[in-house]
Amino acid sequence: MTIHEISPKQLRALLLLLVLVPFIPLVLMLRFMTDALQGERDAARERLSSDTQRTLSSATISVDRHLTTFVGPVSPEEMRRLCLEAFDPTIDISISDAGGGLVAGPAKPPGRLVAQSSIKYLDKPWTTRAWLVDERPLQEEVRDQFKVYAWTGLIAAVAICTIAAAAGLTVNQQLRLHELKNTSVATVAHELRTPLATMRVLVDTLREGRYRNEEQLREYLDLLHSENLRLSRLTEHFLTHSRLARGQYQFTFAPVRADSIANHALNSLQPKLSAPGCSFTLDVEKSLPPVMADRDSLVTVLINLLENALKYTGDEKRITLRARRDDDTLVFIVEDNGVGLTATQRKQIFEPFYQADQKLSRSRSGVGLGLSIVRAIVSAHRGRIEIASEPNRGAAFSVHIPLAQA
Incomplete structure (x- = not known):
């Protein structure tokens, strides 16, 4: 059986459907x-x-008995008073004669008619x-039932919206993953093609x-x-990102000094940092306390941050x-005088394959995995990373790593 992949258009239609569908049960429930x-x-x-x-029938029977035993005429108002004694203040009584004329009670209907009964007076x-x-x-009699319906409806509405939101988030995540996959494939193909093409020309020339x-x-x-070396770095970035994403990256934690981490990072980048037009400053004291960390991983963090600084400076x-x-x-701090970053x-910046300046990314190598790897490694060390940057005013990346326990 062949399983066809859902296209982005279908995913967007499904996402729209998930937004609209919850309104149907909500309207029906309402x-x-x-x-x-x-x-x-x-x-x-x-x-x-x-x-x-x-009650009115009982009251009129009582009045009728009263009239048969009472000596002398009784006024319609007296008859009305006798009837009212059987009711609470929410009920008013009116009396009309055989012709329908009002003889006692309010001139206009004071409310809704709920009952009527006949009484014989003067034959x-x-x-x-x-x-x-x-x-x-x-x-008040209906209020309690209304509360039951209201709470039931509220709980059902929250449940429906929660389920729809969860499903919508899942679909949206799948859509983002689909777009990320397409972006990553295109980026990887482009980054691999350039050095391979260069190497092919050089090999043909030498042959x-x-x-x-x-x-x-x-x-x-x-x-x-x-x-x-460029191909090796790209491949290593892909493998590192893949292992970190799948939780298969092996960390070996031990007390490590800050100057050791910094020196190992600089050994890999010394030619670039000492090149003409680059002013590099190192300020790491040997007296700093050690951190409990995987040295090679933190070296990778500093290398990626320094390469990012080299890439995005003029x-x-x-x-x-x-x-x-x-x-x-x-705290390790990497500062540069580059293009800087906007709030967005x-x-x-730490999303996989994201590159802040597309013009610079096209003119320099890289696939946008370096900072994503940095965040994953820092998180694995129970640390955090902060950014201080403004457009055209450079950037400062601060990596906080817990100290080793004494």
């Missing part, structure tokens, strides 16, 4: 809750009407009506004997050696490597 609450209100009104009807049928003038008891003298032969061999380079103690950590670049 509609269900609204209908359920309306049903609760209707049921509460029905119960109120039924209870009021029974004529009169009608008593019960009006709900205050719906707060009805609302055909197209050189004038021993001096030119030595020059061609030096170029071959330089390009070979013709007049001023680079400084310092080390100092800061409480319970040792400072946030992205």
Whole structure:
């Protein structure tokens, strides 16, 4: 069975779908809750009407008995008062005669009609009506159910949004990984092609004997050696990044002095740092306390930071490597007078294959893995890295590594 890879277009469509889909159950749930609450209100009104009807019927029966035993006429208002005694203040009573004319009670309907009953007065049928003038008891009866629905809906909405957000983050991560893979493949191909093409031209030239003298032969061999070192560095960066990303990089921790780490880093870069146009300053005291670290890894950190400084400075380079103690950590600081970084670049500079200045990256070797490797190694040492930089004002990278316990 062939498994087809999802294209970026499909991933973006899926991401958009994950953003829109949660609204469907939320709308349906809101509609269900609204209908359920309306049903609760209707049921509460029905119960109120039924209870009021029974109470009103009992009250009119009592009034009717009172009228048959009472000597003398009774006013409609007295009849209304006798009916009201059976209800709480949320109910008002009106009485109308056989023709529908109002004889007692409010002139206008004071609320919603909830019950009515007939009573005989002076051999004529009169009608008593019960009006709900205050719906707060009805609302209080529904309020508890509303709280249940509200909390249930809130929890369900949070759960749906959380699941959708998690799925969206996963899809977005896959999209970024897809784009990163394409970028990394293109970058790697470009960086490998350049030295390979140079080496091929030089090898063909030497094979055909197209050189004038021993001096030119030595020059061609030096170029071959330089390009070979460049390929070796690229390959080492790829392997280191891959091992760190998969958690397979082996660290050997032991107490190491700061000057030892700095000197091993400088041994690899001495020709570049001592080249014309480069002013390099080393400020690392031998008296600094040791750190518990993997020496080769921290050497790689300093080499990558120094190479980054060399890459992003102009013709007049001023680079400084310092080390100092800061409480319970040792701080390595690499400063330069290069192009500097914006706030956005400072946030992205440690991402794999990211290069702050694309013009400089095209004119100089590198695939954008150096600082990503630096961050991974520093994190493995339970340290941290800080950047102080402004555009066109250089940059200072500070690496904090915990001191070795005495």
